Amino acid sequence: MRLPLGRVTSVSGVRVLDLFCGGGGSSYGALLAGCEVVAGVDAWDVASNTWRANFPRGKAICAKLEGEGVLPDVQSLGRIDLLLASPECTNHTCAKGAKPRSEDSKATAMQVLNYAGSLRPTWIVVENVVHMRSWARYPEFIEGLESLGYGVTPLVVDAADVGVPQSRRRLFLVCRLGEEPRIQLPIRDDQARVPVRRILDRKGTWDAQLLYKPGRAKATLERAERAMAALGKNERFLIVYYGTDGSGGWQSLDVPLRTITTLDRFGLVEPGTAGPTLRMLQVPELRRAMGFDEKFHMNQGSRRDRIKILGNGVCPPVMREIVHALLRESHRAWRPSQLAPGKLNSAVLG
Secondary structure (H helix, E strand, O other): OOOOOOOOOOOOOOEEEEEOOOOOHHHHHHHHOOOEEEEEEEOOHHHHHHHHHHOOOOEEEEOOOOOOOOHHHHHOOOOOOEEEEOOOOOOOOHHHOOOOOOHHHHHHHHHHHHHHHHHOOOEEEEEEOHHHHHOOOHHHHHHHHHHOOEEEEEEEEEHHHHOOOEOOEEEEEEEEEOOOOOOOOOOOOHHHOOOHHHHOOOOOOOOOEEOOOOOOOHHHHHHHHHHHHHHOOOOOEEEEOOOOOOOOOEEOOOOOEOOOOOOOOEEEEEOOOOOOEEEEOOHHHHHHHOOOOOOOOOOOOOHHHHHHHHHOOOOHHHHHHHHHHHHHHHOOOOOOOOOOOOOOOHHHHO
């Protein structure tokens, strides 16, 4: 059964634990696929409170996964069939720039092995930036999953290919206990991709300022002027307000939004009677660009916190499709695991 966005009824009997859950993008995707989301673990209180607001029947655990402190709480949840995990990604990605990388931060991914070994779920899905593949310990991480008996299928998925109005390429390590999963996702061609204009609120909903106002950064004006030279002065478009961009610093509204990050980086330029105006995209628009529906609550923390949650998040439609594919691939042969939970393998952390 394929569930429409917004449907929250559990039909599969699959019980889900989400590690490094953030605000709950992966959890929401699993919920929309018909799973029962029983708990989410995250160390940031704002993210954990956001998760709690959206999964009132689940258990929100605000704590670090390192050590054995969280494990008893997780084991008390009972059977876990699907383990989701989005380990810290900033120190893998090029978004970090020239700043030093933290190996301790990258190594948080190794906690997935400990919880997989203890809980023995039927499936595991690990999400991260594609740059994780160049991490020195990536082969060790894959070998660790395989040593626990999991077949691993790496997938690189662009969220725009599954109907999300954002180009967002991410790595998904899709694992099944006992065998390598062979799954296929429904992929849209370029003409069927959802353009960013679909997520924008109507003109006048949010305050805007004149583009050519005193003090406006020269780089911002240059980006806008490149767009106007290409599109004409009567077209709306987006500029990349913060950060570097290799495509001229602007984009048309006829294609999916570029990747949302933890920075407030996209500005909408629109023609006006007194000259072009500029405003930043707002949280409801960015939420839609991540594929969240209107039933998902984002009322915790500041505006900056909410953008950080979105920028660190997983697009729910992508996780929904992956979970759907896993359930289809398993047909009706799946039964809740009868394996006894394992023990925490501290040696995995190395």
